[in-house]
Amino acid sequence: MTTRREFLKVSAAGGLAFGFHLPAANAQSVAPEINAWVVVRPDDTVIIRYARSEMGQGSMTSAAQLVAEELECDWSKVRVEYADTNAHVRRKRAWGDMAAVGSRTIRQSQDYLRKAGAGAREMLIAAAAQGWNAPVAECTASNGLITHGPSGRKTSFGKVAGEAAKLAPPKEVTLKDPKDWKIAGKPIRRVDIPDIVAGRIRYGIDAQLPGMVYAAIAQCPVFGGKLKSVDAAKIEGRRGVIRVLPMEDYVAVVADNWWRAKEALKELPIEWSFGGNESASSESIQQFLRAGLDDPSNVVVARRDGELEQGLAGAAKVLEAEYFTPYLAHATLEPMGCTAVVKDGRVDVWTSTQNAEASHATAAATAGVPLENVYVHRVQLGGGFGRRGGSQDFVRQGVQIAKAMGSTPVKLLWTREEDTQHDFYRPLSLVRMKAGLDASGNPVAWYARVSAPSIISTLLKLPLKEGVDPQAVVSFADQPYAIPVVRVEYAQRNPHVPVGFWRTVGHSQNPFMRECFVDELASAAGKDPYEYRRGLLPAATKEHGVLEATAKAAGWAGPLPAGVHRGIAVTEAYGSYVAAVAELAVNDKNVVDIKRLVLGIDCGHVVNPDNVVAQMQGSAVFMLTAMFWGDITIKDGRVEQSNFHDYRMMRLREMPKVEVVLAPSGGFWGGVGEPGQAAIAPAICNALFAATGRRIRSLPLKNHGFEIA
Amino acid sequence: MIQLTVNGRSREVDVEPEMPLLWVLRDVLDVKSPKFGCGIAQCGACTVHVNGEPVRSCSFPVSAAAGKRVLTLEGLAPAGRLHPVQQAWIEHQVPQCGYCQGGQILTAVALLRKKPNPTDNDIDEAMTNICRCGTYARIRTAIHAAAKSGKVKA
Numbered sequence: 001m002t003t004r005r006e007f008l009k010v011s012a013a014g015g016l017a018f019g020f021h022l023p024a025a026n027a028q029s030v031a032p033e034i035n036a037w038v039v040v041r042p043d044d045t046v047i048i049r050y051a052r053s054e055m056g057q058g059s060m061t062s063a064a065q066l067v068a069e070e071l072e073c074d075w076s077k078v079r080v081e082y083a084d085t086n087a088h089v090r091r092k093r094a095w096g097d098m099a100a101v102g103s104r105t106i107r108q109s110q111d112y113l114r115k116a117g118a119g120a121r122e123m124l125i126a127a128a129a130q131g132w133n134a135p136v137a138e139c140t141a142s143n144g145l146i147t148h149g150p151s152g153r154k155t156s157f158g159k160v161a162g163e164a165a166k167l168a169p170p171k172e173v174t175l176k177d178p179k180d181w182k183i184a185g186k187p188i189r190r191v192d193i194p195d196i197v198a199g200r201i202r203y204g205i206d207a208q209l210p211g212m213v214y215a216a217i218a219q220c221p222v223f224g225g226k227l228k229s230v231d232a233a234k235i236e237g238r239r240g241v242i243r244v245l246p247m248e249d250y251v252a253v254v255a256d257n258w259w260r261a262k263e264a265l266k267e268l269p270i271e272w273s274f275g276g277n278e279s280a281s282s283e284s285i286q287q288f289l290r291a292g293l294d295d296p297s298n299v300v301v302a303r304r305d306g307e308l309e310q311g312l313a314g315a316a317k318v319l320e321a322e323y324f325t326p327y328l329a330h331a332t333l334e335p336m337g338c339t340a341v342v343k344d345g346r347v348d349v350w351t352s353t354q355n356a357e358a359s360h361a362t363a364a365a366t367a368g369v370p371l372e373n374v375y376v377h378r379v380q381l382g383g384g385f386g387r388r389g390g391s392q393d394f395v396r397q398g399v400q401i402a403k404a405m406g407s408t409p410v411k412l413l414w415t416r417e418e419d420t421q422h423d424f425y426r427p428l429s430l431v432r433m434k435a436g437l438d439a440s441g442n443p444v445a446w447y448a449r450v451s452a453p454s455i456i457s458t459l460l461k462l463p464l465k466e467g468v469d470p471q472a473v474v475s476f477a478d479q480p481y482a483i484p485v486v487r488v489e490y491a492q493r494n495p496h497v498p499v500g501f502w503r504t505v506g507h508s509q510n511p512f513m514r515e516c517f518v519d520e521l522a523s524a525a526g527k528d529p530y531e532y533r534r535g536l537l538p539a540a541t542k543e544h545g546v547l548e549a550t551a552k553a554a555g556w557a558g559p560l561p562a563g564v565h566r567g568i569a570v571t572e573a574y575g576s577y578v579a580a581v582a583e584l585a586v587n588d589k590n591v592v593d594i595k596r597l598v599l600g601i602d603c604g605h606v607v608n609p610d611n612v613v614a615q616m617q618g619s620a621v622f623m624l625t626a627m628f629w630g631d632i633t634i635k636d637g638r639v640e641q642s643n644f645h646d647y648r649m650m651r652l653r654e655m656p657k658v659e660v661v662l663a664p665s666g667g668f669w670g671g672v673g674e675p676g677q678a679a680i681a682p683a684i685c686n687a688l689f690a691a692t693g694r695r696i697r698s699l700p701l702k703n704h705g706f707e708i709a
Numbered sequence: 710m711i712q713l714t715v716n717g718r719s720r721e722v723d724v725e726p727e728m729p730l731l732w733v734l735r736d737v738l739d740v741k742s743p744k745f746g747c748g749i750a751q752c753g754a755c756t757v758h759v760n761g762e763p764v765r766s767c768s769f770p771v772s773a774a775a776g777k778r779v780l781t782l783e784g785l786a787p788a789g790r791l792h793p794v795q796q797a798w799i800e801h802q803v804p805q806c807g808y809c810q811g812g813q814i815l816t817a818v819a820l821l822r823k824k825p826n827p828t829d830n831d832i833d834e835a836m837t838n839i840c841r842c843g844t845y846a847r848i849r850t851a852i853h854a855a856a857k858s859g860k861v862k863a
Contacts, residue, residue, distance in 0.1 A: 056805030056842045189802060196807030197795045199742035199782030203808060206741040214736065239725065257736035259728055333746045333754055333808045333841045382744065382808030383841050416747045610802055614847070618805055621843025644751035644839065652845040653833035 032165035034123055036083070036094040037067055037116035040161035044144055046073045051083040051095035052105045053354050054192055055381035055388075056618075057673040058611035059105035061190045063113055065607055066106070069184040070117030070176060073157060074144035080191050082378035085360040089371045099355040101389040101501060103574035103671025106607055110669050118173035120164075127164035128155050178605050178666065187610035192380065203382045204352035207339035209409040213242055214258035215401050216265045217412065219250040219422045222274040222637035223496050227251060231269040238264045245404050252401050258413055277496040278637040285495045285634060289430040292451030292491030293322070299449060300467035302477040303488040311445025311485030315436025319524055323433070323513035324698035327632035328426035328502055329639075329647060334382020335419040338398025342367050343407035347374045347399060352381040354389035362392035366399040385622075386501035390459050391424045420647055421639040424500025425632055427453040429472065429509050433517045436485075441525020442536070445485035448476040448514075453494045455501060467492065471501075475510035475571055475678075480543045481518070481536040497634060503622060504674040507573040508681075512627075512699065515569035515682030519689065529686060530556050530568050542577040542602050542665065543570050549663035550600030554581035564595055567687030573678040576603040576670030580683035586691045592701070593709035594624075594656035594684070599676060601661070604668035612672045616660040619676025625650040627681045628701045628708050654708050713774045715740060716784025726772035730764070731755045733771045734781065742782035742811040746839070753838030756812035757781050763819040782811035785818065793860035794818050797851040805842030812838045817852050821861045827852060 033039045039047035048067045054060040064080045083095040096112060121141050128146040129136040138149050144157050178185060195201040220226060230251050232244035240260035245252040251270055255261035292298060312318055338351040340363070347367045353359040353376070360376045367374075381388060388394075398412040414422070429452035436445040454469035456462050468490050470477070476488045502508065522532035530551050537544040547570040551557075560566065563585045570579040583596040599616045606612055629648040633640045641647040685696040688706070696704055710721045715738060722737050734740040734757070743766050746754035750765035757766045758780040759773075785792045791799075794817050804810045813836070820827055820835040827835070832849055840848070855861055 056807065058805070189799070190804075192807070193799055193802060193804055196804045196810055197782075197798045197814065198786060198791070199811055201807055202741070203744075205745065208739055208741070257732060259732035259736070331841060333752060333806070333839065334744065335746075381806060383806045385841075413745070416749075614802065614805060614844075617846050618843035621840075621845060643749055644747050645749065649752075649839045649841065650843070650845075651839060652836045652848060655843070655845040658846060 032161040034120040034161065034164055035116055035169060036091070037113065038071060038120040040124070040157045040164070042158045042161065044074070044077050044156050044158035046071070046078045046144070046157065047081050048078055049083045049095065050080050051098045052109070053100035053356065053381055053384065055100065055354065055384035057100065057105070057615065058190055058608060059100060060192060061188060062106055062607040062611060063109060064191065065184045065188055066110055066113045067117035069181055070114045071121050072141040072143065075183050075188065077144060085356045085376040086372070086374065088357065089360070098357040099389055100384065101354055101386065103673040103675065107575055107669040107671055114175050115173055118175055119169045122170045122173060123164040123167045124157050124160055126167055127160040130163065131155070131160060184607050185605070186608070188608060190611070201380050203334055204339065204350055204379050205334055205337055205382065205413060206379070207350035207411060209339070209341065212339070212409040212411055213254050213256060213405065214261050215252045215254045215410050215412040216258060216261035217250045217252045217397065217414065217418065218265055218270060219418060220272045220274070221421065222272065222278050223498055224277050225249065225272045225274040228271040228273045230271070235264045235268050243405065244268065245401060247400060250397065252412070254401070254405060254410065258411065262415060274637060280496055280637045281635050282633045285428070285497070286430070288495055289428065289451045289493050292493040293430060293432050293449055295491070299489040299491045301487065302468045302473040302490050303486055306485035308445055308447055308485055308487040312434065312436040312447070315444050316439045317437045317524060318434060319437070319520055320432070320434045321517055321520060321697055323431045323516065325429050325509035325512065326630065326699065327428045327497060328626055328630045329420050329423045329632050329641070330385045330387035330502055331420065331647060331649065332381070332383030332385060332387055335414040335416055336387070336394040337411070337413040338394045339409065339411040340398045340402035341407065341409040342399065342403045345369055345373055348377065349375070349395060349398065350377045350379060351395055351398065352379060352388055353392070353395070354381065354384045354386070358389070358392050359395045362395040363399050366396050367403055385503040386505065387423065390455070390500050416644070417642045420642050424459060424498045426502030426505060426508065427455060427472070427499040431510070431513050433513065435517065435521055437521060437525060441521070441527055443481070443483045443521055446479065446483045447487045449489040449491065450476065451491040451493050453499045454492050455499050455505070457492065458494050459498070459500050464492070471506040473510070474506040475514050478572065479514060480541050480572065482538055483536070496637070504573065504677040507571065507674065507678040508623065508626065511569065511571040511573070511678045512681040512685065515571065515679070516685050516695070516697070519567070519682070519686040520695065533568070533570060537570070543572060545665055546570060546577040546600050546602040546663050547579045550579035550581055550598055550661050553600065553659065553661045554598040556581060565687050565690035567683045567685065567690060569679040569682035569686060571678050573675035574671030575668070576601055576672065576675040578675045578679045580679035582680070582683040582687040584684065584687045584691060586688065590705045591707050591709050592688065596657050596659065597680065598659045598661060599680070600663050601672065601675060602663045602665050603670035603672050603675070604664060604666060606662060606664045609662055612662060613660045615672045616676040617658050619674070620658045620680060621650050621655055623677040623680040624656070624708070627684065627699050628706070631700050631703065711771055711775045713771070713776065714778045716779070716781060717787070722771065724771060727770045729767050730757065730769045730771045730774050730779070731766035734766065734779070740781050740783060744808055744811065746809070751839070752809070753812045753816065754809045756815045756838065758815055758819065761819070761822070763816050780815070782814060785814070792818060793858050794821065794851070794855045797855035797858065801847050801851040801854060803844050803847040803851050805844055809838055809840045813840065813848055817848070817855070820852070821856060825861060826856050
């Protein structure tokens with residue numbers, strides 16, 4: 001049994017390898033490579049490769065735990081190394097999908113990661129057996145050692161790795177039952193944390209190359225506009241300024257350090273062609289969305305169970321409400337950036353990316369070189385939250401600027417203002433819901449029409465199946481309650497503001513609307529909001545289970561101090577099931593004192609329980625920030641907010657007490673990076689209703705006069 | 710030329726006096742742990758110590774650091790011996806992405822120097838740095854743990 005202290009020692013000694021040197025020798029360990037994921041050195045060090053990205057979600061460690069578990073290696077000898085994107089291209093995508101998006105690193109790689117660990121173990125055992133002239137069946141592996149049962153002979157992984165690497169991989173392997181896990185399923189310490197606290201870890205912004213110059217950019221403030229002219233002479237001769245680069249929709253100033261580039265850019269006269277969107281405002285966008293709700297010719301059906309009109313006609317009572325959620329910026333603490341060198345037909349890129357393959361492809365396309373000539377150097381991300389995956393705008397710019405600068409390395413970095421005003425925002429959404437209740441208050445018909453942009457059509461430019469963007473209608477189209485008649489419709493409305501994936505995306509807004517409206521139904525039925533949900537959720541659903549577990553942990557039925565009120569919500573999200581109970585008090589100045597937030601999650605199998613807790617805690621801060629203050633507004637075609645003074649982030653003193661309930665039911669693999677947010681906003685708003693009698697049907701709460709204690 | 714001492718080493722830089730200390734550290738002296746987050750002293754990712762006091766180096770002109778001692782995360786653990794705050798950060802698995810954590814750790818070190826046994830309220834007052842990943846609960850726990858360890862020198 002390895003103790004937490006031992007994990008710490010090893011991680012501190014081992015650390016992560018980051019290459020910042022040219023020409024990049026791509027520090028990837030090559031021999032002896034047992035398979036694409038596992039390299040075993042003669043000194044018994046086990047290198048486990050990691051293909052996706054690490055941005056604090058902890059998957060680099062969890063993924064390695066799954067490989068190590070099946071490999072039967074000694075965790076104290078494990079080091080994690082990024083898979084190389086260039087080798088990935090040359091080896092026909094040996095490492096599969098490299099994107100760390102959609103809370104899918106574990107749930108979509110667990111099968112091949114575990115098989116890679118098991119396959120490598122079988123090869124190491126076979127090599128040892130071969131050396132001993134013993135039957136493979138008499139040999140076993142454990143903790144990095146291979147034992148021949150009958151003779152008691154032992155050898156280590158490192159000693160047989162060279163021979164093992166020459167063997168053919170087994171065709172089939174048997175994976176362990178999770179109940180037998182020794183490394184997976186345990187609260188193992190994250191492998192990157194020692195380097196973080198020592199200041200050794202490197203992010204995209206930290207790339208440093210000999211002879212490197214620095215670029216600051218100004219992009220057209222109105223989305224869709226182009227550069228008309230720039231008066232470069234005005235900043236000529238400023239200290240450190242090297243070049244002014246006019247591009248199609250932005251201007252770059254290149255200097256010998258970034259501050260000089262940024263300061264010179266402020267003095268640079270720039271004229272833009274706004275392209276027709278310069279009169280758009282939050283009001284005009286709202287009207288555009290409202291037309292989506294009101295114009296019946298413009299909608300497609302996302303779900304239809306029974307006939308809505310009949311269902312509503314037969315109801316004893318019909319409720320109707322509209323809910324709204326705004327645009328949100330990602331605000332990763334590390335702003336967008338990209339360091340690149342384009343030299344002799346080769347491109348090297350250092351950037352914080354959630355999708356190294358997409359960065360690789362963007363770099364190749366922008367520079368006009370084959371994929372084989374591109375190297376994307378892997379680094380830690382200073383936050384991702386969806387900003388650095390689907391859109392590779394920063395890589396395109398970085399490579400364009402580097403190409404324009406000949407063979408000189410260039411580090412592009414955005415200001416916070418550029419980052420806030422040139423995001424791909426969490427879409428806004430306007431939703432009309434109706435429900436018919438029978439005489440006992442149970443819903444007999446449910447209707448939702450969603451008027452919202454489509455990320456899939458506008459960002460990914462992919463066709464929509466039957467006109468429905470699944471992200472826009474999620475949690476409505478798959479609502480879990482036993483309601484006989486359900487109709488969900490989608491009106492695609494794409495204003496000029498770019499939209500993208502944002503931590504929890506559709507699940508950050510639709511469960512708020514659905515679960516608050518369910519609360520309205522419970523209230524109209526005169527029923528307890530927990531019991532009402534529980535009664536409508538079939539007992540076999542995971543929602544039912546996690547709702548019960550969370551309510552129990554929160555003591556839902558128990559007494560509350562005077563002035564404290566509760567709210568509850570439940571939903572599926574990213575293959576997991578979450579519930580939240582909020583307890584809060586509101587004073588006469590509308591200051592909300594959140595006494596307690598109980599968050600439950602059933603993610604099936606838990607690979608690293610401490611990391612799941614960390615993700616749930618972080619999700620609480622992320623959602624509370626959004627629901628109290630998050631509001632990107634548009635005026636004159638551009639974003640009004642610019643930095644943290646007007647796009648507020650929650651701080652330590654404002655974080656309430658968060659209790660996490662892990663309620664894994666096994667048998668499936670759910671995500672953990674995003675689901676935590678999904679049930680929080682409705683639980684808080686339902687508690688606000690209990691406290692004040694006010695139904696909150698739009699976010700953020702600051703627009704209703706609420707402040708956090 | 711402006712002279713300053715960075716992590717115990719005397720350095721001379723030929724830069725504009727108004728250049729923020731952050732960019733002198735990062736781009737001129739290749740000291741990368743102070744991070745750029747906002748540029749307006751809001752987020753604290755750029756926090757370093759100047760003569761023992763935490764400052765937001767993105768908005769601190771290098772001229773104000775002339776002749777003074779600058780400490781960054783790289784200088785907090787001389788010879789690899791982690792500061793008790795760093796140890797507590799590992800013990801309680803505080804960081805997520807880690808980008809803000811250099812600033813958080815240096816702010817916490819300064820707090821503990823002034824208040825070796827801080828109350829929750831002291832932590833609320835001192836720890837105003839933004840963590841976008843939301844590690845605040847663990848930051849609070851780790852500061853209390855570092856204080857209780859008795860290893861923090863006043």
